[in-house]
Amino acid sequence: MKRYVVVGTGGRSQMYLEALLTTHADVGHVVAFVDTNAVRMAHYDGLVARHGGAPVRHRAPEGFADLLRDERPDAVVVTSPDFTHAAYVVAALDAGVDVVCEKPLTIDADGLRAIVEAAERSTARLTVTFNYRYSPRNSTVRRLLQEGAVGEVTSVHFEWCLDTVHGADYFRRWHRRKENSGGLLVHKSTHHFDLVNWWLADVPVDVYARGGLRFYGAQNAARRGLGPRPELSRDGLGRDDPFALDLRSDPKLEALFLAGEHLDGYRRDRDVFSDGITIEDNLSVLVGYDRGASMAYTLTAHSPWEGYRVVFNGTGGRLELEVVERSHVEAAAVAAGAVPGKEAPVVDPSAAAETDGGGGPDLRPWGSRILLQPLWGRAVEVPIPTGAGAHGGGDAVLLDDVLRGAGDDPLHRPAGYLDGVRSVLVGVAANDSLASGRAVDLRSYGLPLHAGELERTA
Numbered sequence: 456m457k458r459y460v461v462v463g464t465g466g467r468s469q470m471y472l473e474a475l476l477t478t479h480a481d482v483g484h485v486v487a488f489v490d491t492n493a494v495r496m497a498h499y500d501g502l503v504a505r506h507g508g509a510p511v512r513h514r515a516p517e518g519f520a521d522l523l524r525d526e527r528p529d530a531v532v533v534t535s536p537d538f539t540h541a542a543y544v545v546a547a548l549d550a551g552v553d554v555v556c557e558k559p560l561t562i563d564a565d566g567l568r569a570i571v572e573a574a575e576r577s578t579a580r581l582t583v584t585f586n587y588r589y590s591p592r593n594s595t596v597r598r599l600l601q602e603g604a605v606g607e608v609t610s611v612h613f614e615w616c617l618d619t620v621h622g623a624d625y626f627r628r629w630h631r632r633k634e635n636s637g638g639l640l641v642h643k644s645t646h647h648f649d650l651v652n653w654w655l656a657d658v659p660v661d662v663y664a665r666g667g668l669r670f671y672g673a674q675n676a677a678r679r680g681l682g683p684r685p686e687l688s689r690d691g692l693g694r695d696d697p698f699a700l701d702l703r704s705d706p707k708l709e710a711l712f713l714a715g716e717h718l719d720g721y722r723r724d725r726d727v728f729s730d731g732i733t734i735e736d737n738l739s740v741l742v743g744y745d746r747g748a749s750m751a752y753t754l755t756a757h758s759p760w761e762g763y764r765v766v767f768n769g770t771g772g773r774l775e776l777e778v779v780e781r782s783h784v785e786a787a788a789v790a791a792g793a794v795p796g797k798e799a800p801v802v803d804p805s806a807a808a809e810t811d812g813g814g815g816p817d818l819r820p821w822g823s824r825i826l827l828q829p830l831w832g833r834a835v836e837v838p839i840p841t842g843a844g845a846h847g848g849g850d851a852v853l854l855d856d857v858l859r860g861a862g863d864d865p866l867h868r869p870a871g872y873l874d875g876v877r878s879v880l881v882g883v884a885a886n887d888s889l890a891s892g893r894a895v896d897l898r899s900y901g902l903p904l905h906a907g908e909l910e911r912t913a
């Protein structure tokens with residue numbers, strides 16, 4: 456039975472906690488929480504108690520080293536803000552404690568270097584949880600490419616649309632500052648860059664990026680005549696404002712954030728059009744891969760619908776995946792059943808609104824479709840398997856791999872830290888490219904990209 460410490464008891468930690476209290480209670484339990492905020496740790500005490508778990512110790516970040524020494528946990532789950540990951544990962548690895556780290560592994564090249572060095576000198580294991588790999592549609596794409604369904608992949612076209620509920624939420628809280636999250640190129644795109652590295656089973660080598668803050672932020676609001684607006688939603692944004700967030704509308708937001716904000720000033724309902732945002736909301740990146748393929752990638756954080764499209768051109772044909780996670784957002788986000796902070800739900804949120812507004816049927820129905828078209832042939836639709844639970848059953852498989860230990864997976868879904876390094880480095884290089892206006896060679900960072908390079912960095 457493994458003894459776990461959970462670092463960062465905010466929104467994301469719940470998935471791990473619940474698993475260790477229910478489906479995976481036979482393999483591990485939580486012995487301590489580490490967080491800057493006592494209210495959030497106490498909130499999860501309630502969850503532990505409801506499931507009959509033993510009381511959990513609470514520690515502030517300064518107590519982490521002592522906790523590792525005194526409590527001797529078997530593993531640490533890191534679900535704190537991105538900029539804090541590297542220090543926790545390095546300290547745990549140096550204490551010989553396994554780490555399960557949420558994406559992104561860290562936010563910059565220095566953090567990556569410290570993590571690689573610690574992982575190389577430690578006997579403990581570092582896992583990065585790339586849950587998107589486990590979603591059945593993404594696993595199906597990997598299987599098809601691995602089987603050579605389109606021959607050798609020559610280029611990729613990947614567009615990711617975050618809508619005005621999910622996308623907007625990154626502009627309310629700690630993510631809005633680049634020094635906290637690395638911007639969306641690191642915080643969010645690490646998922647997408649990892650998917651492509653894994654789909655192609657290839658290694659990125661160079662990056663060129665353009666982008667900026669074009670929609671959110673005080674300047675854009677002023678330019679479009681939207682101001683003046685209050686700093687916080689609660690200070691006068693009408694409930695019908697599409698960017699209003701009422702923390703009392705969701706019990707979890709209220710209990711974790713509204714109830715805890717007096718301790719640390721973490722205000723979860725900051726207006727998306729207020730000052731101080733240093734991340735981008737529109738991004739385009741060109742990535743070159745070792746075996747010659749290239750990718751054109753775009754990320755938009757204010758799209759009217761949420762989902763993605765990815766296309767693989769190959770020597771034998773073309774593979775297309777289109778995913779609609781939310782077809783549209785009602786003017787008042789809460790009215791659409793959308794809770795900020797959560798990704799678009801996996802059940803069809805638009806079902807009730809398919810003919811609303813007198814606009815006729817929804818022309819962008821919720822769902823996923825994979826089309827495979829060989830050269831000189833018609834396109835066929837490839838079925839996507841579904842499983843029970845969140846993300847089409849993908850979360851259950853991920854949690855099994857992470858908490859029970861990964862078996863032999865023909866799709867190679869379990870991600871090691873080198874996968875975390877490769878995907879974050881694309882985002883780091885893209886940020887550097889934004890700053891310099893030049894293309895960036897990933898080898899210039901001196902970090903390992905291929906497994907064989909690890910010894911050379913030691």
Ligand SMILES: NC(=O)c1ccc[n+]([C@@H]2O[C@H](COP(=O)([O-])OP(=O)(O)OC[C@H]3O[C@@H](n4cnc5c(N)ncnc54)[C@H](O)[C@@H]3O)[C@@H](O)[C@H]2O)c1
Pocket residue numbers: 462463464465466467468489490491492495516533534535536537539557558559584586642
């Ligand atoms: N894989 C996914 O799909 C997914 C989804 C959501 C979040 N995440 C990741 O999970 C992590 C947490 O995100 P979240 O949405 O839960 O954020 P959150 O703001 O809801 O929670 C973060 C928690 O960390 C605490 N914290 C702040 N500074 C700390 C420190 N120095 N040490 C320890 N704790 C500290 C905060 O008080 C808060 O309780 C991020 O790295 C994010 O990228 C991953």
